[in-house]
Amino acid sequence: MSAQLFSSKPKLRAYFKEKINTFLSLEQKESLDHLVNENIQLLIKQLFPNGFSLIGGYKAITGEPLLNIPNNWTLSYPVTLSDSQMEFYLSPESKFEEGNFGVLQPQKLRQNMKRVDDHDAFLIPAVGFSQDGYRLGHGRGYYDRYLSKYKKLKIGVGYSAQFVDNLWLEEEYDIRLDFIVTEKYIVKVRQS
Numbered sequence: 001m002s003a004q005l006f007s008s009k010p011k012l013r014a015y016f017k018e019k020i021n022t023f024l025s026l027e028q029k030e031s032l033d034h035l036v037n038e039n040i041q042l043l044i045k046q047l048f049p050n051g052f053s054l055i056g057g058y059k060a061i062t063g064e065p066l067l068n069i070p071n072n073w074t075l076s077y078p079v080t081l082s083d084s085q086m087e088f089y090l091s092p093e094s095k096f097e098e099g100n101f102g103v104l105q106p107q108k109l110r111q112n113m114k115r116v117d118d119h120d121a122f123l124i125p126a127v128g129f130s131q132d133g134y135r136l137g138h139g140r141g142y143y144d145r146y147l148s149k150y151k152k153l154k155i156g157v158g159y160s161a162q163f164v165d166n167l168w169l170e171e172e173y174d175i176r177l178d179f180i181v182t183e184k185y186i187v188k189v190r191q192s
Contacts, residue, residue: 012136016128016162020063023161032159035183036065040123040157043179043186044073047121047153054114056088056122058157059096059104064125065157065183076114078142079105086142088114101138116146121153124177128162133177133189144173156180 024032044052057075060066069075076088080100091106099105106112124143126135135156137143147154156177163182180187 009136009139013127013139016136017063019161020127020159023159024063032183033065033068036157036159036181037068039181039183039186040067040155041070043155043181044121052120054119056114056119056124058123058125060125061101061103063127065159067123067157076119077106078103078146079108080142084140084142084145086146088116088119090114116150117152119150119152121155122147122150123155123157126156126158126162128164129156129158129177129180131163131165133180133187134174135177141173144175147175148173153178158182160184 044055054074054076057067057069057077058064059077067075074090076090077096078086078088080086080103082100087108089106089108090112092112095107096104097107122143124135124147126137128136130136133156135143154175154177156179158180160182163180176191177189178191179189
């Protein structure tokens, strides 16, 4: 497959979404999600043997692994704002409401808001991943903007079918991940 087939990110997103739908129809999503979660837990235990304070998570939408995190982990979740910005909030009562794009998000209570640097790591969903550790998101740049100055761990979460051999050129604002976790792999991205 030639890189010229994907002269734009929207075409590449459509390719990935079709690929994931085909992949997930051939496999059991529940068992794949279980394997993804096992690998996330293994990686977090290796990275934080003495524990961590807070990890940024997400509520899965179609084509993304459903997170099933241990009860003793503290996660915050994104709330998208109208200007392509996002904030992360705790949801201590596990109360979520439908937000932009149909994504479940926590209630936006000021006392539960967490700054980007309060987090030890972020688990970040994607439509696709390049071998160089860049992620292709849904096209609005929320994570790229939010994490642009974040220096701690950025962990991409997805399925093995979402890897490609660099079929797009990263753009100036695209963030590079530190790890990518799938049902088959835990990939440490080489930083340049």
